[in-house]
Amino acid sequence: MRFEICAETLDPQPFDFAQDKSEIRNQKSTMSHTKQKFGVVVFPGSNCDHDAFYVLKNIFNQDTKFLWHKDSSLEGVDVVILPGGFSYGDYLRCGAIARFSPIMKEVISFARDGGIVIGICNGFQILCESGLLPGALLMNEGLTFVCRYVNLRVENSNTRFTSECNRGDVLQIPIAHGEGNYFADKVTIETLERNNQILFRYCSSDGTVTPDSNPNGSINNIAGIMNEYGNVMGVMPHPERAADPVLGRTDGQKIFRSVINSLMVNENLKNNILVERS
């Protein structure tokens, strides 16, 4: 396979590091008292596991741990992240073998019980293979591995993954995949559209969804979806690669912040209920 590295950046703008860092400091101070537990699953061949870990631990100051693929316990985490990479060398099909690793049995029952699961890139492929999300990810229509920033239009901001965004917002987040061409049968696509399960679409910089802005040929420019219960999300773009201000762009933070905030809301609700009962 030919690897195409595209260094172009979309709409280059001077980046205000100082402003963004102070924003993160504020974020840290408001969150320090309510750390959430994140678990990043490590498969043989995962290569974005440390990026996800770093962002959650160092940027968002959350209690984060790695979960080894051979383990059969999620160690009480609140959120499971299936990171990007090439689990099991992408042998057979992307995600097909990872789906049968011991930890996935736990992840599947965790998700079925309403636990929050986020699959990024290869993680999205694993979620589709395991049946936690509908559809499949085919080889990119252009047959090349595409690694560059893309524009994503937020399609539904009324979810725990996107509550920090507004519907129609355009996020700039990088993709890096050879098999990201989302496919599902017509009925499934209609259901996803009807239920507002499509969270992100590839779009132009002004937010218009066009065939030209689709990097892989996915149906309806789909870049990310969630399940019908709203607790499992799969995205091809890498929000963890656009979360540290040092790297230039921080749009990916909005996704992690949405999840952390939704957990804090849940915790507050739980505490209120406990207070009312006592």
Place this chain on the structure above:
Amino acid sequence: MLIFRGTPLYLAKITITLRKSILDPQGKAIHHALESLQMNSVQEVRIGKHIEMKIDAPNKEEAVLVTETACKKLLANPVMEDYTFSVEKISEGFGI
């Protein structure tokens, strides 16, 4: 090498292809390459995978069942792929 086995050995040959309704960009690219070789009689090219499995089974029905199960559970993804297979006996079993 002489191998003593309790049951006959079967060979399953499995072909997995993208479902007909799905565009196969690899097949299309190869089709273009064949056209540039003046092989204009080729009408369509589709790429797939070939998998072979050797299976210990008391009879062919059992070997077919194992192959079918393997295809359904792991080898093919029904969302995007179709599979076909053949099963043939490659050695008799010896009584233990």
